[in-house]
Amino acid sequence: MKIGLFIKYEVVPNNFEETMIKKISSYGYSFDNENPDYVFVFGGDGTFLKSLQRYLPILNSVKFVCFNKGKLAYFSDFKEEEVDEVLSSLESDKFIISSHSLLNAKMNNEEVFALNEIRIENPFRTLISEVYIDGTYLEKFRGNGLVVCTAFGSSAYNKSLSGACVSTDLEILQLNEIAPINNCLYSSLHSPLILPKGSVITFKGDFKEVVIGYDNKVLKDCDSNEISFSLSNKKVNLVFKKDHNYIDRLSKAFVERR
Secondary structure, eight states: OEEEEEEOGGGSOTTHHHHHHHHHHHTTOEEOSSSOSEEEEEEOHHHHHHHHHHTGGGGGGOEEEEEEOSSSOSSOOEEGGGHHHHHHHTTSSSEEEEEEEEEEEEETTEEEEESSEEEEEOSSSOEEEEEEETTEEEEEEEEEEEEEEOTGGGGTHHHHTTOOOOOTTSOEEEEEEEEEOOSSSOOOOOSOEEEETTOOEEEEEOOTTOEEEETTEEEOSOOOSEEEEEEEEEEEEEEEETTOOHHHHHHHHHSOOO
């Protein structure tokens, strides 16, 4: 069994990686950052999202174990002091593996992947885009931008736009609008739209000055007048404790505790 490490070095001691490599070896596993079976992530949610991009080519064969070194830790089920417990039980039935499809956006010959959301925004002038769902015209949007998210991403940027929080047990796409223009001349749906897996959302317009954000990365100078979004065949496999509960996680992240 091969274990890789993805570490936010600013939040760990200087010798942390060396210590972890020795610990991995002491449990009979080998350290391999190129083609691991498991990746131990030490950091916050941003660190985990960066690790997905790092292992994107082999994503379906990798399992991620996230140890919280951040603040919110929405993706992390473990604390650093539980490393030995995880290593001693890694191949047992003590944990569960939760698989989730990544969101994919295609434009010309380029494509990007994200676990949370992909958004297009025009920081210079009003974004104008026709929106199609499975080839059927929905609207001509005018505003600051558009966001497509997964169930995981529904509690991220989408939530700040008054989008619905969707259980991560569901595989869906959610379309939401950023500061839409709605008046007697122009109008759009002005509401989040939740669609089932297999749906394709397409934006058509002049996207030369659009900024495309996907999770914590940014793509500038989009050279396309059409962008299509769908759930991809790439999946992220997350290791959680058996008592992992979506509602409890949602409550801990966003609701004041009693």
